[in-house]
Amino acid sequence: MINTTLCYIENDGKYLMLHRTKKENDLNKDKWIGVGGKFEKDETPEECLLREVFEETGLTLTKYSLRSVVTFLSDKWETEYMYLFTATAFEGQLKECDEGELVWVDKDEVPNLPTWEGDRIFLELIAKDTPYFSLKVRYEGDKLAENKLIIYGEDKQ
Numbered sequence: 001m002i003n004t005t006l007c008y009i010e011n012d013g014k015y016l017m018l019h020r021t022k023k024e025n026d027l028n029k030d031k032w033i034g035v036g037g038k039f040e041k042d043e044t045p046e047e048c049l050l051r052e053v054f055e056e057t058g059l060t061l062t063k064y065s066l067r068s069v070v071t072f073l074s075d076k077w078e079t080e081y082m083y084l085f086t087a088t089a090f091e092g093q094l095k096e097c098d099e100g101e102l103v104w105v106d107k108d109e110v111p112n113l114p115t116w117e118g119d120r121i122f123l124e125l126i127a128k129d130t131p132y133f134s135l136k137v138r139y140e141g142d143k144l145a146e147n148k149l150i151i152y153g154e155d156k157q
Contacts, residue, residue, distance in 0.1 A: 001079040005049040006036040007064065008126060009057075009087045014104040016057065017113065021100040032105075032113040035097075036085075045083040053087075057102060058095030061087045067126055072118070073138040086126055117144035125149075 009016040017032045037052040045066065053061055064087035072080040094102060110123060118137035125133055131153045138146040
């Protein structure tokens with residue numbers, strides 16, 4: 001299994017989105033996602049987040065929140081635990097990314113972009129400012145086969 005981070009940086013009603021077009025053998029090829037990546041040895045989720053965001057964007061986050069842990073299961077790829085963050089403040093200048101094109105996209109337009117089906121679930125939840133949640137998504141090939149959501153602070157059935 002692998003551990004990763006993903007961050008949706010917000011500014012003026014927009015998310016900073018990465019259109020993944022440049023990386024070889026990229027399972028996210030041609031998809032639009034936030035920024036982030038794989039943990040390095042001994043990193044915490046926050047350390048990984050800050051490093052990956054800086055490497056991919058040139059920005060230093062100054063205000064961010066952990067929103068979820070998303071578990072990805074697949075018949076094609078390794079199990080992944082993704083720490084999902086949002087950020088609302090940063091310093092620095094946006095730079096070119098070697099994994100694709102960085103674009104500020106109106107939050108209302110994000111659902112119209114080519115994304116993973118499971119991403120649509122958590123993007124809707126963070127757009128609604130849902131409290132901390134846990135999401136499990138299972139893919140068969142590129143198709144979402146199952147999802148299970150727990151929103152903390154809500155009554156459990």
